[in-house]
Structures are given as structure tokens and as C-alpha cells.
Amino acid sequence: MAVHPVSSSQPVLESDSSVFFKVATILLGLTVPIVCFFALMLWADARDAHEAVAAQPFAETHAAGHNTALPLNSFAGIVPPNAQALAEAHKASDAALPPVLAGDVAKVKMTLKDMVVQVAPGVRYNTWAFDGHGAPGPVVHVREGQTVEMTLVNGGAIPHSIDFHAARIAPDLAFRDVAPGESFTFRFKAIDPGVYMYHCGTKPVLAHIANGMYGAIVVDPAKPLPPVDREYVLVASEWYMDADGIKEPANLSMEKARTVQPDWTTFNGYANQYVTHPLTAKPGETTRFYVVAAGPTLDTNFHVVGTIFDRAWVNADMKSPPQQGVQTVLVPAGGGGIFDVKVDQPGLYPFVSHAFAHVDLGQVGLLKVGNPKGTMSH
Numbered sequence: 001m002a003v004h005p006v007s008s009s010q011p012v013l014e015s016d017s018s019v020f021f022k023v024a025t026i027l028l029g030l031t032v033p034i035v036c037f038f039a040l041m042l043w044a045d046a047r048d049a050h051e052a053v054a055a056q057p058f059a060e061t062h063a064a065g066h067n068t069a070l071p072l073n074s075f076a077g078i079v080p081p082n083a084q085a086l087a088e089a090h091k092a093s094d095a096a097l098p099p100v101l102a103g104d105v106a107k108v109k110m111t112l113k114d115m116v117v118q119v120a121p122g123v124r125y126n127t128w129a130f131d132g133h134g135a136p137g138p139v140v141h142v143r144e145g146q147t148v149e150m151t152l153v154n155g156g157a158i159p160h161s162i163d164f165h166a167a168r169i170a171p172d173l174a175f176r177d178v179a180p181g182e183s184f185t186f187r188f189k190a191i192d193p194g195v196y197m198y199h200c201g202t203k204p205v206l207a208h209i210a211n212g213m214y215g216a217i218v219v220d221p222a223k224p225l226p227p228v229d230r231e232y233v234l235v236a237s238e239w240y241m242d243a244d245g246i247k248e249p250a251n252l253s254m255e256k257a258r259t260v261q262p263d264w265t266t267f268n269g270y271a272n273q274y275v276t277h278p279l280t281a282k283p284g285e286t287t288r289f290y291v292v293a294a295g296p297t298l299d300t301n302f303h304v305v306g307t308i309f310d311r312a313w314v315n316a317d318m319k320s321p322p323q324q325g326v327q328t329v330l331v332p333a334g335g336g337g338i339f340d341v342k343v344d345q346p347g348l349y350p351f352v353s354h355a356f357a358h359v360d361l362g363q364v365g366l367l368k369v370g371n372p373k374g375t376m377s378h
């Protein structure tokens with residue numbers, strides 16, 4: 001009795017096992033060709049992508065031999081021993097909003113130039129930037145309804161172009177490549193108020209922006225904004241370097257740019273410059289920040305420590321009322337925002353990208369309200 005059920009159940013078990021084995025064999029038989037097919041597809045995609053990258057002109061304009069193995073070398077925070085003295089001697093980029101250009105047609109001329117700039121104390125970098133400015137380029141300030149006549153002079157070694165986010169214009173015509181030694185003029189009517197990025201749009205755009213070819217244009221609305229006491233323009237960006245830039249200037253690491261491993265992040269091109277040389281306001285004054293995130297890839301999470309935005313035109317949308325009482329606003333790469341803060345109490349108020357890796361890499365400054373004693377230990 002005890003054996004019988006076992007012996008009678010064994011054939012059943014064997015039968016189940018046999019069915020399972022057959023089904024598994026069939027499934028395996030189906031799976032192998034499916035896996036092979038997808039592997040073939042992935043290989044073909046990878047080969048296409050590789051060929052597309054290889055076809056880009058970047059390969060012709062940059063030295064080969066970059067380290068392509070991860071992890072890549074970081075030069076974050078590496079400065080010479082006299083960095084503090086160099087930071088103090090550095091002339092901070094003037095963040096004050098320049099006056100509106102005169103006339104119905106605002107004439108803007110920019111000359112592109114290959115030049116060495118400092119991106120942090122004692123850290124030099126070979127940019128493609130703007131003659132007389134470095135990176136970022138000059139702030140263009142116009143008013144709604146004005147026509148901007150933009151002349152681009154290419155004083156660099158390779159083709160460049162300029163793409164104004166404030167323009168509604170056919171990019172294949174206006175933002176076309178300009179050969180070295182040539183110039184090109186186009187016009188657009190500034191009909192959308194706000195703060196916008198401009199940048200070189202020549203391929204590979206990642207390399208051209210990473211090398212310093214960007215800036216900000218402010219278009220005042222026809223109906224004026226509430227008056228304020230101070231107006232500053234901050235262009236946020238990051239640098240990707242193939243060396244520390246101390247003994248000789250660093251060049252772009254395209255691998256680090258592709259994998260978003262910046263060495264320095266900055267406001268107006270130089271790490272921590274407004275910590276050493278703070279922007280200023282008096283107690284009770286309202287300060288307006290025009291912020292553009294130039295990237296090439298990172299967003300900026302704009303925040304002023306110790307206060308709250310009284311008015312925030314998020315995404316630089318000036319056709320809608322501003323948000324009020326906001327702590328931190330995302331300024332996306334390629335986007336802008338406008339922020340008013342009224343600060344009553346004297347003190348040192350850091351402005352940051354509140355993605356704190358970016359503070360660590362240099363995207364921080366101070367708004368010095370009044371004449372507080374001491375320094376910011378934040």
C-alpha cells in the first residue's frame with residue numbers, strides 16, 4: 001500500500017519531467033535565434049553610432065589619444081599653492097547688467113578668438129571664446145521690439161556660428177557656419193522678452209560650448225518690470241579638462257564632456273570668483289539676477305542662501321506673472337530665469353546651484369549686503 005502509490009506516481013512524475021524537458025528544449029530553440037537577432041541589431045546600431053561619431057569634424061580638430069577608459073582623471077579642485085592670492089588678484093567678470101543698446105536696430109558685433117583664459121585660480125584653459133571677453137561672451141541687452149543686427153567675425157582657426165535663443169529665425173540661414181577669417185551678419189526682431197542663451201551651434205556643439213562659446217542676451221519687456229536697485233547677469237557653465245591647467249593650459253576632454261564629469265563649474269566662467277569678489281547690495285535693496293545655464297550639459301538649481309525669491313520668472317517666462325516665495329528654481333541647460341530678492345539684513349548671502357556637487361566645483365558666489373564683518377564660512 002505504501003509502495004504502490006509511489007510506484008504508480010513515478011511514471012506520472014517521469015511524464016511531467018519529460019513534458020517540461022520538451023517544452024524547455026523548444027523554448028531554448030526559439031530563444032537562441034531571437035537573442036542572436038537582437039545581438040546583431042545592437043551590433044549594427046553600435047557600428048552606426050561609432051561611424052557617426054567618427055565622421056564628426058571634431059576628430060580633425062583635436063589631438064587623438066584621449067583616455068577613453070573609465071574612470072577618467074579628475075582635476076577638480078586642483079590649484080597651485082598660491083591660489084588664494086591668485087583669486088584675490090583675479091579681476092572678476094563684471095556681472096552688472098549693461099545698459100540697453102540704443103536705436104531701433106541694436107548693432108552687436110562679436111569676434112571669436114582662440115585664447116587662453118583662467119577658469120579657476122591659476123588654472124588655464126585653451127578656449128574658443130570672445131575677443132575682449134573670454135568666456136562667456138558679452139551680455140547683449142535689448143528691449144522688446146528692437147531689431148538685433150548681429151555681426152559675427154570668425155577670428156578663430158575653425159568654422160563657428162552663433163545661435164540666439166531669443167530669435168525666431170531659420171537656423172540653417174542665420175546660424176550657419178562662418179569660415180575662419182570671414183564675417184556674417186543677420187538680423188532678428190527681439191519680440192520675446194526674457195533672458196536667453198546664445199552659443200556657437202557648429203558641430204559638435206558639445207565641444208564648441210564646452211570650449212567657451214556661449215553668453216546671455218536680455219530682452220526687456222515692453223511693459224517694464226518692477227524697478228529694482230541692482231541687476232546682475234550670471235551665466236552658469238562647466239569645464240571639462242584633459243589636464244590640471246597649471247603648468248600649461250588644459251584642453252577639452254571630450255570624453256569627460258560626454259560622460260558629464262566636469263572639473264570646474266562656474267558662474268561667468270571662473271570658479272568661486274564672486275566668493276572672493278562678492279556682488280553687492282545695500283540693506284533694503286532689491287537685487288535682480290538674470291541667470292542662464294549654458295551647460296554644455298548641467299542644469300543650475302538656482303538658490304540664494306538666507307532668503308527667498310520675492311519674484312521668480314521661471315524659465316524666463318515674462319508673458320506670465322512671476323512666482324512668489326520660491327526657494328530654488330531649476331534653470332535648465334539652454335534656459336534662463338529671472339529672480340528678484342529683497343534683502344533687509346546686512347550679511348553675506350551665497351547664491352548657488354543647490355545641486356551641491358556644483359558648489360564644490362565652484363558654482364557659488366556671494367551677495368554682500370551692507371558691510372558685514374568677517375567672511376562666509378558656508
Ligand SMILES: [Cu+2]
Pocket residue numbers: 128159160161200201202208213
Ligand atoms: Cu564654435
